[in-house]
Amino acid sequence: MENAQTPDEGNKTAKKAVTPPASGARKPPTKKPAGGTTAATRSTKPRSVSKPTAAKPTAAKPAVRKPAVSKPAAAKPAAASPIAPKLAVPEIVVPAEGEAAIAAPDASQPAEKPDAVLAGLARLRLLASQFAAPASAVDSAPVELGMSAPAKPTLPEPTAPEPTAPEPTLPEPTAPPALTHALVATSDDVVLEVRGLSKGFGDTVAVNDIDLTVRAGVFYGIVGPNGAGKTTTLSMITGLLRPDSGTASVNGVKVWDSPAIAKRSMGVLPDRLRIFDRLTGSQLLYYSGVLRGLGAAEVRKRSADLATAFGLEDVMGRLVSDYSSGMLKKVALAAAMIHSPRLLVLDEPFESVDPVSATTVIRILKQYVSAGGTVVLSSHRMELVQRVCSHVAVIVEGTLLADGTIDEVRNGMSLEDRFVQLTGTNSVGGGLEWLSSFSD
Numbered sequence: 001m002e003n004a005q006t007p008d009e010g011n012k013t014a015k016k017a018v019t020p021p022a023s024g025a026r027k028p029p030t031k032k033p034a035g036g037t038t039a040a041t042r043s044t045k046p047r048s049v050s051k052p053t054a055a056k057p058t059a060a061k062p063a064v065r066k067p068a069v070s071k072p073a074a075a076k077p078a079a080a081s082p083i084a085p086k087l088a089v090p091e092i093v094v095p096a097e098g099e100a101a102i103a104a105p106d107a108s109q110p111a112e113k114p115d116a117v118l119a120g121l122a123r124l125r126l127l128a129s130q131f132a133a134p135a136s137a138v139d140s141a142p143v144e145l146g147m148s149a150p151a152k153p154t155l156p157e158p159t160a161p162e163p164t165a166p167e168p169t170l171p172e173p174t175a176p177p178a179l180t181h182a183l184v185a186t187s188d189d190v191v192l193e194v195r196g197l198s199k200g201f202g203d204t205v206a207v208n209d210i211d212l213t214v215r216a217g218v219f220y221g222i223v224g225p226n227g228a229g230k231t232t233t234l235s236m237i238t239g240l241l242r243p244d245s246g247t248a249s250v251n252g253v254k255v256w257d258s259p260a261i262a263k264r265s266m267g268v269l270p271d272r273l274r275i276f277d278r279l280t281g282s283q284l285l286y287y288s289g290v291l292r293g294l295g296a297a298e299v300r301k302r303s304a305d306l307a308t309a310f311g312l313e314d315v316m317g318r319l320v321s322d323y324s325s326g327m328l329k330k331v332a333l334a335a336a337m338i339h340s341p342r343l344l345v346l347d348e349p350f351e352s353v354d355p356v357s358a359t360t361v362i363r364i365l366k367q368y369v370s371a372g373g374t375v376v377l378s379s380h381r382m383e384l385v386q387r388v389c390s391h392v393a394v395i396v397e398g399t400l401l402a403d404g405t406i407d408e409v410r411n412g413m414s415l416e417d418r419f420v421q422l423t424g425t426n427s428v429g430g431g432l433e434w435l436s437s438f439s440d
């Protein structure tokens with residue numbers, strides 16, 4: 001899974017030394033005028049938005065001009081995930097006990113089960129308390145990361161299959177030692193630190209020298225127009241796409257120096273879902289859990305909790321390839337959460353998700369955050385980001401224009417209005433007059 005890289009990457013973006021911006025500081029995509037501005041006095045056009053001098057005294061950024069490059073559909077997926085869709089995988093048989101716990105129930109059962117959902121949420125709350133211990137409660141001394149936590153879970157020798165079972169059974173994995181505490185290498189509560197991250201694809205500057213600091217217990221939204229560089233940024237942060245320059249550290253571990261260690265404390269929902277969709281939902285969660293080193297019994301328990309919480313109990317026995325887009329998103333989110341990571345990185349988690357399900361997802365994520373977990377998500381839904389997130393970053397043309405708390409960034413207006421102001425996309429383009437002269 002490590003070191004996946006886009007085949008057509010290679011354009012090295014010009015880089016410079018950076019000073020972390022203050023909260024709310026902006027980086028203009030074009031040269032900033034001498035003097036800089038505050039968040040409140042920022043120009044309404046992105047190309048004239050400047051970063052305060054105090055935050056980045058020497059930074060005069062080059063203009064970021066993106067040619068109208070259409071994203072090649074085939075190029076990015078190959079880089080973004082090591083898991084090819086519809087990959088032929090051996091049949092995985094979830095142990096019988098697990099099937100009993102999470103198998104699809106009778107189709108005649110009602111889809112909505114408020115009590116069951118509440119029960120699942122209650123169990124998730126317990127789960128959350130395990131992974132989301134506040135950083136302050138954790139040993140703050142630097143640790144030898146590679147020693148106390150094995151790089152990969154050690155799987156024991158496979159057990160002999162049941163005489164009646166034709167397919168191979170998954171071996172019972174040995175759960176590694178508790179990882180989360182060992183992975184907290186710093187005493188401050190910075191969970192994600194991004195410095196000078198850049199990425200180009202040919203002539204396209206997808207991400208230009210981005211800095212982000214995300215602390216524990218924060219619900220962090222990344223917004224930007226299509227092609228702004230959100231997915232590219234998240235892919236580099238999660239170890240799916242190698243940056244041209246810059247670093248991303250999770251709990252003090254540099255993702256591209258120690259990807260296996262850094263990834264242990266992350267749960268990732270990638271943009272274009274690469275998923276073993278020839279598995280059933282229960283098999284997928286089981287597979288995701290044991291790959292993360294959880295024991296079978298624990299995986300079964302968590303799978304049942306997650307299936308209930310996400311309202312997927314009735315479809316856990318179905319092939320994932322037969323799921324609707326929203327179901328797929330939810331089961332992928334469940335798979336990202338099953339190992340109770342400290343950091344969830346979610347690319348467009350609400351896309352294709354119906355409003356009721358979105359509310360459920362938000363409730364689960366809020367609960368996770370309130371227990372000390374951290375969520376970084378990208379979204380185009382400004383109202384939702386304003387309502388749900390505590391912090392936000394606005395990225396336009398690969399450049400960070402604004403970041404900070406929601407209130408700092410929106411500056412007295414709605415986040416949507418502020419976004420439009422920052423991106424300069426409020427004008428309705430001309431040239432579509434023909435659209436109002438109907439053909440009949």
Ligand SMILES: Nc1ncnc2c1ncn2[C@@H]1O[C@H](COP(=O)(O)OP(=O)(O)OP(=O)(O)O)[C@@H](O)[C@H]1O
Nearest residue numbers: 006071075076201206225226227228229230231232
């Ligand atoms: N593998 C790739 N090869 C070439 N260009 C790419 C690749 N991936 C992304 N790009 C380009 O990089 C830029 C940023 O793309 P990215 O997918 O990060 O944007 P985004 O903000 O996630 O967009 P959206 O909101 O539409 O999902 C775009 O111009 C895109 O065409």
